[in-house]
Ligand SMILES: Cc1ncc(COP(=O)(O)O)c(C=O)c1O
C-alpha cells in the first residue's frame with residue numbers, strides 16, 4: 053500500500069527517460085545521495101509468499117496496543133495544549149530526564165541538559181554529520197557497518213574508511229593503524245562511528261576487554277567517538293557490557309540512543325548525548341532542520357516510561373527475540389551446506405553469514421527471491437564495494453517457524469549455487485571474509 | 496519548564512569560558528548555524544505578566560481535544576501495528592492523497608506521487624536547501640523574510656539576497672533586476688524563496704495580478720521557485736488568491752504546505768510538492784535525515800481530514816484569528832503615536848509595524864519588556880542587518896483583550912522613545928522602511 057521510495061516498477065512513468073529541467077542545479081552533495089540496497093529490496097521482500105529475513109523492523113505487535121491507546125487518549129485530553137503545540141528544539145525536559153534513567157540502566161551517568169531528542173536516532177546521526185563533516189572529511193567505521201550511516205555520511209560528501217572486525221568487534225590495533233595511515237595520507241579521521249553492541253549488520257559485540265583500548269586509541273588520535281547503541285538493552289544471553297560512553301570522559305563520545313527497538317519506531321523518538329559544546333550545535337542544527345520534534349510523540353514515550361511496566365515489556369521482547377534467534381541458529385546449523393559460516397549474536401536483530409568460497413550473495417539474490425526467501429546482500433554495508441561473500445539475516449520480524457522455513461529455502465539456494473560453482477567454476481567475488489577472518493582492508 | 500535552546504541565563508555554567516576540545520573539528524557550516532532572535536526572546540516573552548506579541552504559536556486550545564483524543568485512541572487500537580512501525584521515507588500514501596485534496600482547495604492540481612511528507616514544512620525547507628545549495632550559492636528572498644528560512648540557508652552556507660516588497664508583495668521588476676545583477680556578479684540565483692500569502696513577518700500578500708509576472712521573471716532567469724504557503728487557508732477577508740503553483744508549470748515550483756496552522760504544529764506534519772526528479776532527491780534526503788516520518792502522526796492527520804468536519808474547524812480558527820487581528824488593528828490605531836505605520840493583513844498571523852523616524856526596535860526591546868510587552872525586532876527577518884525600524888507583532892496567541900492591552904503598553908513605550916529622540920537626537924538606525932516604502936536594497 054505504501055509505495056516504497058527508490059523502488060520503481062518497470063512500467064512506472066518515472067522509468068521513461070525524462071528531461072529534468074533542474075539537472076544542472078543540484079548541490080554537489082545531491083549527486084552523492086544514494087538509494088540504499090535495503091530499501092530497494094522491500095517491494096520484493098514484502099510479498100506475502102516470501103519469507104523476509106531482510107528487514108530490520110521490530111515486532112511492534114508484541115506491544116499492549118490497548119494500553120498504549122488509552123495512555124495516548126488520556127495524554128491528549130489532559131496535556132493536549134502542550135502535546136499539540138510547538139516544542140523546544142532540544143526536546144521535552146521530562147523526557148530528557150527519563151532518557152537519562154534509561155541510559156543509567158547500561159551504566160551511563162548523564163545530565164538531561166546534555167541530551168538532545170531527535171526524530172529517531174537516525175536524525176541524531178544526520179545532525180552529528182551536519183555539524184562535523186566537511187566535504188572530503190573521513191569517517192572511520194567498522195567493516196561492515198550500518199547501511200544508512202554510509203548514506204548519511206555520503207550525503208555530506210565525507211569519505212568512509214573501514215576497519216576490520218573479528219568475532220570480538222573492531223580490532224583496536226587495526227583502528228590505531230587506520231588512524232595513523234589516514235593521518236599520513238593527509239586526511240585524518242574526524243569521527244569513529246561504531247555500533248559496538250549487537251552490531252547491525254554483523255551481530256558481533258565489541259568485547260568488554262577491548263573497550264578501554266578502543267577509547268584510548270581514539271583519545272590518542274584526537275578522534276571523536278560516535279557510539280550508536282539502539283540494541284544494547286536487547287541481550288538474550290551472556291554478560292552485559294557497558295557502553296563506551298559509560299567509561300569515557302564526558303567530552304570523548306557522542307552517544308546515540310533510540311526507542312525504536314525497545315518501544316516503537318513509529319514514534320520516531322531517539323536521542324544524542326553529547327559534550328556540552330557539541331550539544332549546543334546539535335540543538336541549533338535540529339532547529340534549522342525541523343524547528344522541534346513532535347511534543348506529542350515525546351510525551352507518549354515519557355509517559356510510557358513513567359507509568360507503564362516497561363521493564364516487563366522489555367522482558368517480553370527479549371524472550372520473543374531470543375526464541376527467534378535460536379530458531380535461526382538452529383535452522384542454519386541444520387540447513388546450511390558446509391563452508392557457510394555465521395556469527396552468533398548475543399542480542400540485537402542480526403546474523404551475518406559468510407558464503408562458501410566463490411559464491412556471491414548479490415548475484416544469488418534473484419534466485420533466492422524466486423525460492424521465496426529474502427536477505428540483504430553484504431555489499432550494502434560496505435562503502436567500497438566489498439561484502440559480496442556475505443549476507444545479513446534478520447530474525448526480528450517473522451515468527452520462528454517462518455524463520456526456519458526461510459533458512460531452509462536459503463540452504464537449498466546455497467546448495468544449488470555450490471553445484472553451479474562446481475560445474476562452471478568460481479562465480480562470486482573473492483573479497484574480504486568479514487568478522488570471522490582477516491577483514492577487508494582500508495580503501 | 497522546557498528549557499529554550501539558545502537561551503542561557505547569565506549564571507549558567509555554559510556561560511563560563513570552557514575549552515571545547517572539538518573546537519577545531521566542526522564543519523565550516525557549523526560556524527554559520529545561528530541562534531534565531533525569535534527563540535532567544537521566548538524565555539522573556541513567556542513570563543505570565545508579559546503580553547507576548549512575539550511568538551507565532553497557533554491557538555491549539557481551540558481544537559476539540561476530546562475528539563482528537565478519541566480519534567487517536569481508536570487509531571492505535573485498530574492500526575497500531577502500522578502506526579507504531581517504520582514507514583516509507585516519502586510518507587503514508589493515504590495522507591498524500593488527502594494532502595492533494597487540501598491543495599485542491601486553493602486551486603492546485605497535484606498527484607500524491609509528487610508529494611513528500613515531512614516533519615513540519617520546516618523539514619521540507621531544510622531538505623530543499625540540502626538538495627540544491629552548495630556553499631556560496633545565492634537564494635533570493637523577500638525583504639523581510641521568514642526567520643528560520645534565513646538560518647536554514649545559512650546552515651548550507653548559502654548567501655541570501657533580499658528583494659524589496661511593497662504592500663502588494665514582492666515587486667516583479669525588482670526581482671528581475673536582482674536576478675540580472677546577481678548573474679552579472681557571477682553568482683546567479685538558484686532559488687527564489689517566497690511566502691506569497693499573508694507573509695511571515697510582513698503580513699502582506701502578493702497581489703493576484705503580479706503572480707504570473709513573478710513566475711515569468713523566474714522562468715526567464717531559470718530560477719526555481721520555492722513557494723512556502725502555511726497560511727493560505729487562513730484568510731479573514733478579501734478575495735482568495737491562487738498559489739503560484741496553481742498557475743505554474745509542474746516543474747517550475749517546489750511548493751511547501753503545513754498542517755501546523757490549520758490543525759496542530761505538535762504533530763509536525765508538513766509536505767513538499769515537487770517536480771518528479773526533485774521529489775526523488777527529496778525522498779533520498781529525507782531517508783538519510785530521519786529514515787521515515789512518524790506514521791502515527793501522519794495517520795492522525797489523515798484520519799482527522801477524512802473523518803472530522805475540519806472545514807468547520809477551519810471556520811472556527813478563521814473567526815477567532817479575525818477577531819484577534821481586528822483587536823490588534825483597532826488598538827494600533829488607538830494607541831500608536833503618529834509616525835508609526837503598519838501593514839493590514841487579510842489573513843495569517845502577523846502585522847509588520849514601522850517605527851517613527853530615528854527609532855530602533857531592537858534597542859527599544861528591553862524597555863518594552865520592562866513595560867510587559869514583547870515583540871520580535873525586524874532585524875531577525877533580514878540577512879543583512881537591516882530592519883531596525885521594524886517590528887513583527889503576532890495576533891495569533893493572546894486573546895483580544897490581552898492584545899489590546901499589549902498594544903497599549905507598546906504605544907506608551909514608543910511615545911517615550913519619541914520623547915527621548917526629541918531630547919537627545921536620533922538614536923535608531925535609518926535603514927530601509929520595508930513594505931510601505933522603497934525597501935532595503937540588495938546586500
Ligand atoms: C545501528 C542503527 N543505528 C540507527 C538506527 C536508526 O534507528 P532509529 O532512527 O529508528 O532510532 C538503526 C535502525 O535500524 C540501526 O540499526
Ligand SMILES: Cc1ncc(COP(=O)(O)O)c(C=O)c1O
Pocket residue numbers: 342343551614615616617618641690695723725752753754755760764765
Ligand atoms: C513562513 C513559514 N514557513 C514555515 C514554517 C514552519 O512551519 P512548520 O514546520 O510547523 O510546518 C512557518 C512557521 O511558523 C512559517 O511561518
